[in-house]
Amino acid sequence: MRIHNFNAGPAVLPEEVLLEVQQNLLDYKGSGLSVMEMSHRSAEYDKIITEARAALLRLMGLGDDYVALYLQGGASTQFLMVPVNFCPEDKVANYINTGTWATNAWKEAKKIGKKYHVAASSEDKDYTYIPKTWQLSDNPAYLHITTNNTIRGTEWQKDPEVPAGVPLIADMSSNFLSRQLDFKKYDMIYGGAQKNIGPAGATFVVIKKSLMEQQNANLPTMLDYKIQIEKDSMFNTPPSFSIYVIGEVLKWIEKNGGLKAREAYNIEKAKLIYDILDSSDFYRGTVVPEDRSRMNVTFRLPSEDLEKKFISEAKAKSMIGLKGHRSVGGCRASLYNSLPMQSAETLAQFMIDFEKANK
Numbered sequence: 179m180r181i182h183n184f185n186a187g188p189a190v191l192p193e194e195v196l197l198e199v200q201q202n203l204l205d206y207k208g209s210g211l212s213v214m215e216m217s218h219r220s221a222e223y224d225k226i227i228t229e230a231r232a233a234l235l236r237l238m239g240l241g242d243d244y245v246a247l248y249l250q251g252g253a254s255t256q257f258l259m260v261p262v263n264f265c266p267e268d269k270v271a272n273y274i275n276t277g278t279w280a281t282n283a284w285k286e287a288k289k290i291g292k293k294y295h296v297a298a299s300s301e302d303k304d305y306t307y308i309p310k311t312w313q314l315s316d317n318p319a320y321l322h323i324t325t326n327n328t329i330r331g332t333e334w335q336k337d338p339e340v341p342a343g344v345p346l347i348a349d350m351s352s353n354f355l356s357r358q359l360d361f362k363k364y365d366m367i368y369g370g371a372q373k374n375i376g377p378a379g380a381t382f383v384v385i386k387k388s389l390m391e392q393q394n395a396n397l398p399t400m401l402d403y404k405i406q407i408e409k410d411s412m413f414n415t416p417p418s419f420s421i422y423v424i425g426e427v428l429k430w431i432e433k434n435g436g437l438k439a440r441e442a443y444n445i446e447k448a449k450l451i452y453d454i455l456d457s458s459d460f461y462r463g464t465v466v467p468e469d470r471s472r473m474n475v476t477f478r479l480p481s482e483d484l485e486k487k488f489i490s491e492a493k494a495k496s497m498i499g500l501k502g503h504r505s506v507g508g509c510r511a512s513l514y515n516s517l518p519m520q521s522a523e524t525l526a527q528f529m530i531d532f533e534k535a536n537k
């Protein structure tokens with residue numbers, strides 16, 4: 179039996195995809211070997227990665243003025259690559275600070291000696307909201323945002339408006355492809371695959387080709403997007419198996435109604451849990467309602483002892499991953515793309531029963 183997986187990442191994958199992968203594990207479509215054992219330079223693998231790159235752009239509604247890459251090093255390496263590539267000496271890297279991951283992003287720019295500016299921050303209220311206004315520096319190289327704060331449970335509900343000529347760059351690790359977005363507003367989008375679109379090991383990076391015009395010169399090979407683009411995402415050995423599974427997840431999303439259907443499904447799942455937070459004085463949501471994340475629902479119980487009991491009783495009932503991030507405590511239910519409705523329904527019923535028994 180599969181359990182209800184509320185892990186924040188690596189996270190639940192569609193059962194259908196896992197079965198497809200299992201079926202092809204020993205002999206991928208008659209090739210006589212597993213994708214894990216294939217040369218990344220073979221024709222079979224070339225087809226897999228080419229399709230996985232194309233599906234990404236298709237789902238995002240982007241044309242050939244964008245390029246999709248699968249790199250390694252996680253979103254955390256992108257925190258470094260973004261300023262290395264796109265912040266020249268005479269410009270200032272701008273960031274909106276919505277908590278841990280956003281903070282890690284601007285800190286990389288700082289560490290390598292780039293000029294940087296925090297254009298807005300929600301630190302004053304413990305990152306429980308998304309800033310609605312910001313002040314860019316003079317001469318901005320770009321504005322970087324984190325569209326979903328996995329730890330605090332906040333999510334941008336609207337794309338930010340930026341002045342013409344200022345590239346918008348987003349870490350979408352934890353809400354990528356979970357909702358319809360006007361991706362054309364972004365000059366670059368990246369994130370770890372391990373939450374919404376696949377297993378750990380691959381990092382998706384989507385870049386508008388025109389952004390490459392402001393790229394710095396003479397960069398170390400592995401940090402240079404130009405080389406990664408020229409080599410079709412295969413300068414060195416890619417995380418081949420992860421990319422294959424991502425391709426299968428993307429096919430699954432397309433087959434099941436694309437982002438429109440994903441969004442409707444994700445809204446419904448999140449509503450099941452938020453309705454309980456709103457109708458109870460036992461559970462307390464930690465985020466201002468208008469900025470609540472559909473992906474990571476964060477909440478507290480009346481005491482830490484009750485939180486521990488809640489998490490362990492949930493586990494006994496086959497619901498895992500409900501512990502909040504170690505830096506903030508409390509509870510968190512991650513409801514990513516592949517989480518079945520039935521898991522959200524099971525959690526909602528458990529929350530009601532737990533409240534009755536422990537109030």
Ligand code: PMP
Nearest residue numbers: 252253254279328349351352370
């Ligand atoms: N950004 C966000 C929003 C995240 O949630 C995470 C991981 N939880 C990261 C970046 C870091 O990703 P990685 O582990 O792939 O480096």
